[in-house]
Amino acid sequence: MGKARDWVRRAWTCAAVAALAAVAGCGGDADARWSEDPAGAERLPDFAPAPPEDIHTKKVGDSWSVEFSSALVNVGAGDFHATAEKNLGGEWTVTQDIEHADGGASHVPSDARPVWGGDGHEHWHVERYVTYHLFALDEQGEESGKPRTDHKVGFCIYDFEHSGLDLGPDEAVYEREGCGSEDSNRLVMGLSRGWVDYYHWNLPGQSIPVDGLADGDYRLHAVADEQGVFREETTDNNRTWVDFTLATDAAGTRSALVVEVGPQPG
Numbered sequence: 001m002g003k004a005r006d007w008v009r010r011a012w013t014c015a016a017v018a019a020l021a022a023v024a025g026c027g028g029d030a031d032a033r034w035s036e037d038p039a040g041a042e043r044l045p046d047f048a049p050a051p052p053e054d055i056h057t058k059k060v061g062d063s064w065s066v067e068f069s070s071a072l073v074n075v076g077a078g079d080f081h082a083t084a085e086k087n088l089g090g091e092w093t094v095t096q097d098i099e100h101a102d103g104g105a106s107h108v109p110s111d112a113r114p115v116w117g118g119d120g121h122e123h124w125h126v127e128r129y130v131t132y133h134l135f136a137l138d139e140q141g142e143e144s145g146k147p148r149t150d151h152k153v154g155f156c157i158y159d160f161e162h163s164g165l166d167l168g169p170d171e172a173v174y175e176r177e178g179c180g181s182e183d184s185n186r187l188v189m190g191l192s193r194g195w196v197d198y199y200h201w202n203l204p205g206q207s208i209p210v211d212g213l214a215d216g217d218y219r220l221h222a223v224a225d226e227q228g229v230f231r232e233e234t235t236d237n238n239r240t241w242v243d244f245t246l247a248t249d250a251a252g253t254r255s256a257l258v259v260e261v262g263p264q265p266g
Contacts, residue, residue, distance in 0.1 A: 033105060034081060040102030043078030045191065046233040047224035048265035049130060051242045054201045055220070057210070057254045064254045065209045066246075067201040070222055072130055073163045073265035074191040076233045079173070080157070081105075084114050084124070084187040096230050112229040115154045116182060123179035124187055125154025131226045134208045137217040137243065147221075148213075152205025157189040160198040163265065167194030210246060210254065217259070219243050237263070 052068035074080050081097040094110040113127040132150040135143035156179035159172035174190035191197055199206055208220070224238040241262035248254050 033099060033103065034083075034097045036104035038098075038100040038104040038106045040100045042106070043099045043101055044076050044231055044233045045074045045078055045080035045193075046076030046237070047080070047230075048073050048075045048237045049222040049224045049240050050196075050265055051240045051261040051263075052132070052220050052222050053242075055242060055244050055256050055258050056201070057246075057256050058207070059254070063209060063211050065207040065211075066134070066220070066244075066256055067207040068132075068220065068242075069199060069201045069206065070130060070132070071160075071196050071198045072191075072224055073165070073196050074193055075165065075167065075237070075265055076193060079168075079193060080191040080230070080232075081174075082110065082112065082126070082157070082189050082230070083107075084112075084189075086185045094229075098231065108231060110229050111227070114187060117153060117156075122181060123156050123176065124184065125156050125179070126189065127154040128152075128227060129155040129157065129225065131223045132208060133221040133223065134210075135219045135221070136213070137219055141217070143219060148208050148210075150205060150208050155197065155199070157191055157197055159190070159192050159195040161196050163194050163196050165194045165266065168192045169194075213246060215245075215247050217243060217245050237265070240264070 050071040050073065052070050054069040056067055058065055058067050078099045082094060083097060084092050084094045086092050092114045094112040096108045096110045097105045098108060099105050114124045115127045117123055117125055133147040135147045136145050138144045156176060158174045158176045158178055169192055173192045178188045178190065180187045219241050221239060221241045242258055243260040244256045244258045246254065246256055
C-alpha cells in the first residue's frame with residue numbers, strides 16, 4: 001500500500017452519489033441493497049487502523065500534550081454500514097447493516113452509542129469507535145505501568161479518501177452529512193471497502209496529556225472498535241502503534257521524536 005503518509009495527506013475528494021441525498025435530514029445512503037432480503041454469504045467489513053502520524057507536542061497554558069493524526073481503513077470484503085434511529089424518548093437504536101454476496105443485507109443490533117459532538121463539529125458521532133492508549137516503555141522496550149487514554153468524544157464515520165489499496169469503488173459513497181444534525185432522528189454512517197476515515201491532529205480529542213511523564217520512550221496505540229460493538233472479518237488487525245521518544249530541553253520545551261511504527265493496513 002505504501003507509506004500511510006502518501007494517502008492520509010491527500011485532499012478530501014468525496015463525490016456523493018445521488019442516492020445519498022434521498023434520506024431526508026441525514027444525508028445517508030438510501031441504496032436499495034440495504035433494504036432487500038439477504039442472499040448468499042455475508043460480506044463483512046474489516047477495520048484496520050494506520051499507525052498514528054504527525055506526532056508532536058503542544059503546550060496550552062502550563063500543560064503539555066502529544067497530538068497526532070489517525071486513520072482507519074476498511075480492508076474487508078464488504079462495506080461498513082450502520083443505521084441509527086431515535087425513538088420518541090430521544091434514545092438511539094443502532095443497527096449494523098451487513099451486505100451479502102448475492103444481494104440484500106441482514107441487520108444486526110449494535111451496542112454502539114451515538115453522541116452529539118458539541119466540540120465544533122455540528123453532527124453526531126459514534127462513541128469510542130477508535131481508542132488511543134499511551135504506554136511508557138522500559139529499558140527492554142516493553143510496555144510498563146498504566147496507560148494514559150484519550151478523551152475523544154467520538155467519530156463521524158464516512159469515506160474521507162481512498163487508501164490506494166486495490167479495493168472498493170473509485171468514488172466516495174458515504175459522506176459526512178450522514179452524521180446528521182442536532183435534530184436528526186435518523187443517521188446513516190458508512191465506510192466503503194478500501195476507503196479511509198481520517199482525523200487530523202488539530203481536531204478536538206486527537207491528543208493525550210503528557211504532564212508529569214518523565215522523558216523517555218513511549219508507545220501510542222490506536223485500537224479500532226475496542227468495545228467490540230460492530231461485526232467484522234477479524235479483530236487481529238484492530239491494533240497498531242507508533243513509538244516515540246519524549247524529551248525536554250534546557251528551556252523546558254518538550255518534543256516527541258518518532259523512532260518506530262507498527263503495522264500498516266493492508
